[in-house]
Amino acid sequence: MLVLPDHGSNPQYTYKAMDIRMPDQIVDLSANINPHGPPAVLKKIWKDLLDEIITYPDPHSAALRRSIARKEEIEAEAILIGNGGAELIHLIGRWLSHSNVLIIHPTFSEYEKACQINDCTIHHFILKENDWDLDVNQLKATLPKMDAVFICNPTNPTGVLYSASKLEEIIIEANNKNCYVIVDEAFYDFPLEEVTIAPLVKKYTNLMVLRSMTKMFSIPGIRLGFLMAGETVVKELETYQVHWSVNGIAQKVGETLLEEKDFIRHTQCMVKREREELFAFFDECQFDYSPSQTNFYLLRDPELNGQTELFRFLLENGIVSRHTLNFKGLDGRWLRFAVKGEKEHEKLMDALTEWKSRP
Incomplete structure (x- = not known):
């Protein structure tokens, strides 16, 4: 049975699972990270950030x-x-322990994983393929339970x-x-609007x-995110958090990147331009794609x-996409790609053109 990694990135594990020799040069389109890399300001302040490693961070x-x-x-x-x-x-999963939780699919697998390990009863709301529109009335009918x-x-x-109006109604x-x-x-900050x-x-x-803050600023190795909610909820969630879980460098980096x-x-302008050029190519070559407004x-x-x-064909040609075998509602019928730069997309389009021209 084929067992692939649960997430994008770390392509060596994907090649190993597929039993394909990993080429020396690859284009990794499996992780949705800003292709520009981190902002230049991080290099300018990096030496100053080293002072943070000799003291405990603010918990x-x-x-x-x-x-x-x-x-x-x-x-x-x-x-x-x-x-x-x-x-x-x-x-949040720990805070919701033993609750009834609804997850709208297809979506990020960590929601279900976090709820499963905390003995939640998980319910699935699966969107219809091709447009994945959210039927608010149908969703509202499930909420009482x-x-x-x-x-x-x-x-x-x-x-x-x-x-925002559709979400507020929910x-x-x-x-x-x-x-x-x-x-x-x-990924809210990738769409132009x-x-x-x-x-x-x-x-x-x-x-x-x-x-x-990982995606836009291309800092997955630093690990930084935040939650906004009512003060009571925040205080309750904070009681479950490990002391000093956010290191001092991450805190200073966050202040700078804001x-x-x-x-x-x-980045927003680049993503829109590159995505539209790709979609025009997909139309010409008769590939189906999702109506994305972000960087994947x-x-x-x-x-x-x-x-x-x-x-498999793309992997053999040095192009790494993200499988969808573990996305409910997709079940391997699609591949996910990140929007990158012109050079990466040229290689992708060349490979897809070769794919379509096979006998």
Whole structure:
């Protein structure tokens, strides 16, 4: 039985699982990280950051919380800093222990994993393929039996972006049914027109908003994310958090990166341009793709049901995509690709052209 890694990145494990020799040169399109790399300011301040390794970090990340609070126009007490978004997801899972949880699929696998290990009863709401639109009325009908619902926006892995008004309609109904809504905005800052519901945490006590600084700023090795919610929820989640879980370097880096508005805007424009050029090529070559508005998308050859054959072909040609075998509602019928730069996309398009020209 084929067992592939649960996440993108670390392509050596994918090659090993597929029993393919890993080429010396590869194009890794499996991880949704900003292709520009970290902002230049990090190199300028890196030596100064070394001072942080000789003292214990602030266990409450107070300075970073204040900086985020000013930017988001909420209270610092409504913010919890985490060792990446994954830590915060698992804190929520522990907090929801033995609850009824609804997960909207296809989506990030860590939500279900965090809830499973905390003995939650998990319910699945699977979106219809090709447009993955969110039927609010159908979803609202399930809420009376739920304690919490996870929504990713933009959705990983489809890249579909839901409006703030649609999400607020769900939050209002959930609030009436004593149900929490966890909205993961890990990729909210990649679309040119940002959609966020973070301001609503001041209005609805049942809302939690997750953010990651890993993706936009290309710092997966540093691990940094934050959660915005009502003060009571934040205090309860904080009791589950390991002391000093967010290191001092990460806290200082976070404060610095919050000021990088030009870097974000430049990335947004690049992602939109590159994505539109790719989609035009896919139309020409008759590939199906998801209506993504962010820095990744789903792709499939409509002549295949499962995409393992295409997945293998690309790996053999040094191009690493992300399988979807562990995404409910996709089950391997699509591949996920990150939006990168012109050179990477030329190699991808060359490989896909060769794929289509096979006898």
